Structure formats: structure tokens, C-alpha cells
Amino acid sequence: xxxxxxxxVGVLVLLGxxxxxxxxxxxxGQSPDDSANFSDTMSDDELDSLMVxxxxxxxxxDVTFETYTNEEEGITIxxxxxxxxxxxxxxxxxxxxxxxxxxxxxxxxxxxxAAQDISASExxxxxxxxxxxxxxxQYMENLQITKQGDAQLDGEPAKVVHFSGTYPATDYLxxxxxxxxxxxxxxxxITYTGVPDDFEAFMPTVGKMVSSFTF
Numbered sequence: 001x002x003x004x005x006x007x008x009v010g011v012l013v014l015l016g017x018x019x020x021x022x023x024x025x026x027x028x029g030q031s032p033d034d035s036a037n038f039s040d041t042m043s044d045d046e047l048d049s050l051m052v053x054x055x056x057x058x059x060x061x062d063v064t065f066e067t068y069t070n071e072e073e074g075i076t077i078x079x080x081x082x083x084x085x086x087x088x089x090x091x092x093x094x095x096x097x098x099x100x101x102x103x104x105x106x107x108x109x110x111x112x113x114a115a116q117d118i119s120a121s122e123x124x125x126x127x128x129x130x131x132x133x134x135x136x137x138q139y140m141e142n143l144q145i146t147k148q149g150d151a152q153l154d155g156e157p158a159k160v161v162h163f164s165g166t167y168p169a170t171d172y173l174x175x176x177x178x179x180x181x182x183x184x185x186x187x188x189x190i191t192y193t194g195v196p197d198d199f200e201a202f203m204p205t206v207g208k209m210v211s212s213f214t215f
Contacts, residue, residue, distance in 0.1 A: 078212035119185030140165035
């Protein structure tokens with residue numbers, strides 16, 4: 001039974017990651033620059049900006065937001081009006097993708113939301129977090145976890161992890177920020193994925209999205 005639960009958590013995490021890391025990679029004959037350096041020196045303040053209140057997030061002046069609502073899952077999130085909204089494959093509810101920045105841009109940064117009933121497993125947040133971290137090491141190549149910690153998501157205790165690595169079925173390195181919570185038998189996962197060159201630039205926008213999320 002324990003192995004089945006671990007496998008289920010691993011598959012859930014993998015699908016959530018794939019929603020952000022693979023669905024919106026634009027195959028235009030080249031991969032993102034693998035030679036770019038990761039943000040190993042990213043400060044705590046930069047990562048913590050994803051969890052602060054709206055009024056403390058410094059956004060570009062020209063960014064306007066709309067609200068995505070999924071009544072079936074009971075979730076809402078604000079997103080930039082020029083981002084693409086696409087349904088995800090279960091357990092991913094939706095994938096929000098940034099527009100390409102120029103003709104040389106081959107990767108759309110994404111924020112995906114996954115929601116899944118895990119009540120049968122009776123996993124706590126701590127237990128899910130442990131299994132999720134183990135799943136990352138099984139599915140990601142070149143995995144480097146640079147930050148893990150406690151957070152809040154819609155006022156509930158949550159876990160946050162920042163890591164880099166190579167996603168399944170891809171040949172380039174990506175950076176990912178993931179925050180998740182377990183509430184009333186459900187796990188809610190928000191996954192932001194980008195490439196190293198642009199990852200930090202999108203963090204204020206993603207912070208606004210994360211802080212607006214409700215379930």
C-alpha cells in the first residue's frame with residue numbers, strides 16, 4: 001500500500017511538472033541556451049516575494065490582470081491578460097503561459113495549477129512533501145534543489161521548493177518554483193517553470209498570481 005501511495009504521489013508531481021515544463025515548449029528548431037548559469041545566488045527575498053501580500057509585490061507598470069475561475073475545482077487565480085489560458089490534463093486543471101518575448105524566444109514561461117483528491121492516502125502536508133521531493137529525484141535529471149521551506153497558500157500551511165533540472169522528454173535545463181498545500185483531502189499544486197535567463201524577471205508576476213490564488 002505504501003508503495004502504491006508513493007507511486008501515486010510521484011505521478012501527480014510529475015504530471016504537475018510536465019504541465020509547466022513541457023506542454024508549452026515551442027519547437028522552433030532550437031532549445032533554450034543550456035550554457036546559461038542558474039540563479040544559485042538567488043536571495044531569500046527574491047524567493048519570498050512569491051509569498052507576500054499583493055501590496056508588497058513590485059510589478060511592471062504595464063501588467064494588467066484578469067481572473068481565471070474553475071467552479072468545478074473551486075479555484076481562482078489572477079493572471080496577466082496577455083498570457084494564454086489552456087486546460088490541462090488531469091490532475092492539472094489549467095496551464096497559463098506567457099507570450100513569446102521576441103522572435104528568438106523559444107520558450108513560454110508557464111504557471112500550472114494541479115488539484116487532486118488524495119483523501120484515500122490520508123497523507124499530511126509533511127508526508128506529501130517528503131514523497132514529492134523523493135519523486136523529483138526519480139523523474140528529474142541533473143536535479144539541484146536550491147531552496148525548500150514553509151509557506152502559506154490561500155492562508156493555509158504550504159510547502160515551497162525551488163529547483164533546476166532536466167524534464168523528461170526534454171534536452172535542456174529549466175528552473176522551477178513550486179508551492180503546494182494539502183487541505184481537506186485535496187492537494188493543490190502551483191508550478192512555475194522557466195529558463196534561467198528569464199526566471200527571475202517573471203518572479204514578481206508569478207508572486208502576484210500565487211498570492212491571488214484561492215481554493
